[in-house]
Amino acid sequence: MSARQPRFNQHLLIDTTPLPDSIPKVQEVGSSSAPLLSASYFIGARCKAYNDDYMQCKTEANGKGEMDCLREGRKVTRCAGSVLEDVNKSCLDEFRKHWECLDNNNQQLWQCRKWERPLNSCVFEKLNLEKKIPGVPENETPVHLRKRQIFAHSIMTQ
Amino acid sequence: MGVPFEALLPYAVCIGMFGFSGATLSKIRAMQNGGKRARHSVDQWDRQMMDRDRRLTGFLRGQTDNVKAPAGFELSNPWRLERGYT
Numbered sequence: 001m002s003a004r005q006p007r008f009n010q011h012l013l014i015d016t017t018p019l020p021d022s023i024p025k026v027q028e029v030g031s032s033s034a035p036l037l038s039a040s041y042f043i044g045a046r047c048k049a050y051n052d053d054y055m056q057c058k059t060e061a062n063g064k065g066e067m068d069c070l071r072e073g074r075k076v077t078r079c080a081g082s083v084l085e086d087v088n089k090s091c092l093d094e095f096r097k098h099w100e101c102l103d104n105n106n107q108q109l110w111q112c113r114k115w116e117r118p119l120n121s122c123v124f125e126k127l128n129l130e131k132k133i134p135g136v137p138e139n140e141t142p143v144h145l146r147k148r149q150i151f152a153h154s155i156m157t158q
Numbered sequence: 159m160g161v162p163f164e165a166l167l168p169y170a171v172c173i174g175m176f177g178f179s180g181a182t183l184s185k186i187r188a189m190q191n192g193g194k195r196a197r198h199s200v201d202q203w204d205r206q207m208m209d210r211d212r213r214l215t216g217f218l219r220g221q222t223d224n225v226k227a228p229a230g231f232e233l234s235n236p237w238r239l240e241r242g243y244t
Contacts, residue, residue: 008238016233030227032214033207085225095223103221104194107204 026074029081034099037107038116039087041131042123047079083129090126094119101157110149114157120144192219 019025029036036043044051054072058065087095098115105111123129133142143149149158187196197204197219212218213234214227 007240010241011239012236013239014234014236018233028227028231030214030222030224030231032211032221032223033204034221035223081225084223088223088225099221099223103219106195106197106199 023070024074026077027081029077029084031084034103034107035084035095037102037109038095038099038119039084041133042087042127042129043080043083045129045132046083047076050075050079086127087123091119091122094122105153105157108151110143111152111157113144113149113152116144192217194219 031039050072054069054076057069057072061068094115098112098119101112101115102109109116120131123131131144133144136142147158152158188194190196197208200208208218211220213231214220215222
């Protein structure tokens with residue numbers, strides 16, 4: 001019989017074998033999607049080198065990156081965990097307000113600029129991490145610094 | 159001469175009915191989503207992140223900002239299989 005496309009939606013297998021002891025253990029990041037999105041630009045500001053290393057390793061590994069890039073992956077996880085820990089320690093209230101707003105708004109950053117501005121200023125003062133959007137042309141203000149967000153639903157949350 | 163309010167009563171009825179059904183639907187959607195607004199235009203990235211949230215918190219829309227994942231989180235991502243034919 002000719003082969004058909006597999007349909008991987010019928011059965012789940014949870015493999016509880018842990019990794020061998022020769023691989024150093026690192027604690028996974030425990031934040032869910034909204035806090036991670038909120039802190040993503042700060043993680044990018046601090047961990048740019050490790051993230052670029054990991055992405056380069058994965059692109060060059062040609063399919064074997066899952067096993068070959070474990071070392072770079074551990075560095076990425078540890079760095080992201082350190083950024084989240086610092087943000088939790090210093091700016092917890094602004095951080096919580098921002099990601100609760102994101103959670104309510106379909107994870108769209110432009111609906112929640114009102115809570116993003118105090119978070120950005122708090123993180124810049126205490127942790128010296130600045131949110132920069134890469135690839136912005138020179139003569140335009142970045143989207144997160146504009147006064148009017150053209151796609152936001154209400155003017156209260158801009 | 160006052161405002162002819164009897165002529166505007168049908169409009170009030172229509173707006174009231176639309177408003178009531180809209181409010182009811184939005185309350186039902188909020189109850190289904192844990193008190194939050196529903197997600198729309200969910201693509202594969204969002205589905206994968208919501209699955210990760212469910213593994214972290216137990217709810218599809220649950221959020222947490224812990225730094226460290228709970229024990230067993232590394233192992234809770236299942237392999238998706240299909241039943242074989244023998």
